[in-house]
Amino acid sequence: MKRSYTMFIILIVFLLFTTGCWNRRELNELAITLAIGLDRTKDGQYLVTAQVVNPGELATGKGGGGSGGSPTIIYQAKGKTVFEAIRKMTKESPRKIYPSHLRVLVIGESLAKKGIGKPLDLLSRDWELRSDFYIVVAKGMKAAEILKVPTSLEKIPANQIFDTLKVSATAWSATSFKSLDELISDIVSEGKQPVLTGIQADIKGDEETSLSKQNVEMIDPPALLRFNGLAVFNDDKLVGWLNEKQSKTYTVITNKEQSTVVNISCPKGGKAAYEVKKSSTKIKGKLKNGKPEIDLNIRVEGNLGEVECHIDLTKPETIEKLEKIYEKEAKKFFMNSIKQVQENEKVDIFGFGEAIHRADPEAWKKLKKDWDKHFEHLPVNIKVQGEIRNIGTVGNSFLEKIK
Template structure:
């Protein structure tokens, strides 16, 4: 009989200590941060900018109608990023909560100095997801990017996030790099990191451009725009790629989703080759004691536009366009790779990883001075382009106009 009373009492006592969530966070106690910027000040401290959602202004029916901004900017400086974030509570009525972070913007000055140390807290925080995107503000501070209001998206952070995803799928020179991917490339022995650049184009007075008036007219005076890729050596920015080099990088690393390529027609004029599918096979090898790379690039696409005299109903015309595209692409990519080897001198393509996969013993000797080996590394490129479709019409109606 004693056990029949003892067991329920023990269970009740145990449940009293296990119910509830000891570290729960109520929504009305948190400042949801969707975008964050990291800069370096003149005295060497970190300037952290947090773009916090104003929940009352992003409600389904348009908010409170008081004309307030859908986001609020909070800033603080500190000797460490963690210190700066905590110091924001001096002016924020809620604790900065970055668990829903969508994009991190790094100022160019900080990127040149090194991003490894300030990123440590983001990799260490157990509340923070690591699938947010990271970009570099070209020629400006990150805070300048986060202060620009946007028109199509009420929350600027969502605008930055969605624009990068759309651009990566439609334009070959941009690449959406997550925090996980950045850290992985930073610690890799055979591949250096890249990040997409972003800048704010501000026309006229900066005061109006960075206020609500910026989104109340058709031709907004301030816009954020993604650019080409930034090349890093470990955690330091060493240079900016041009458009052709950025496109070559995405193709070589199998990151290209789609692209538009202008190609010359056999008898003058030009046509547009719309890339729909790309597959690159990268193979490393040791030839006569020296490393080499073979790139086999297979491309499928459509004829997107024709501004020349060519009969697309004939198979030989399609063959001619494919051959022109293959030759042009091979020349452009060899030039782009050579420029990176000579100017930036960092292996952003992952050629070292390919050598390691092919011959680990040889790589153990080469990796100690891989930057020098990369500068003189022969890269053999083979391009196979295939045109699948020419559109809903055969030949262009421009022939009839002539």
């Protein structure tokens, strides 16, 4: 009994010396960073750009509102490693760069072409960093140029990039968001290569005005950020870009499509807009006469969002005709896009290699060494099943009365 009592006293004393936040960080000591840009300089160093929140300009309420300055501040530094460059920023910043709330990582195209594996090592290794931020590639420009563009709807450009990408990937299948864990998984995966969304800064007129506070005070800003195409990687190196049709095909095949709009032909001419509400793709790999082959089964459900032709939607056979037309046109659309990727980029971004691996692990051991060559000539059989669930709140279009 005495021994137990003594141990209890010792435990209490020990706990008294272990309470408190030993690794606490005070907010007024941190430079909260919401976006980081990575570029490669001509001398082979990394140029790191940090978009840091200016808390004084984001204050709200009585006595708040700031002084009219910029809500974010840009800090830059060069280094032989990304870690070194970030630490060098303390030469300018009165606070230590704190990336735990990072929302966006922008990679310059020149760096992406040389390889993103090494700089990603820090981001995957740093215990202060969460992995739920989005990664994009600056198409035809530097990451630093992207992060310097002020935005209108969101005071903080990083938030606008993050939210726009999320909304666009949900409503328009030509864009796709990817986190750090997903990217690294694709890089190390056998039978699937990484893809990242591209971002550009459209600057019209005077660059000094476009990158100043005046940009957000105009109805038609001279500088806008927009997403454009998907960047294709071979391992960790950028090898090409997908156009919009190819990008849509990628999101459909990889089951990333949430919603989009597809224009389909009407039976007697004209167009109708098909709003995709649900999409699922099953990829099946197989060996036929000792050679790899892929079967794609694509199932799509959606609504008629717009009708610009003379058709009678009150008849079930009309809906069936539109569904058949969609299936035929979609199959041709997907097939052409896949062939273009096979001929131009020549790397498997769809995960066809993974499907072969699942179907026949022993055969995959022989195929994986030269999979890119096999992918170039890989037969892909596509079956599309499209369904129209709803035609909207009205039956036939008022265009019928005009007719």
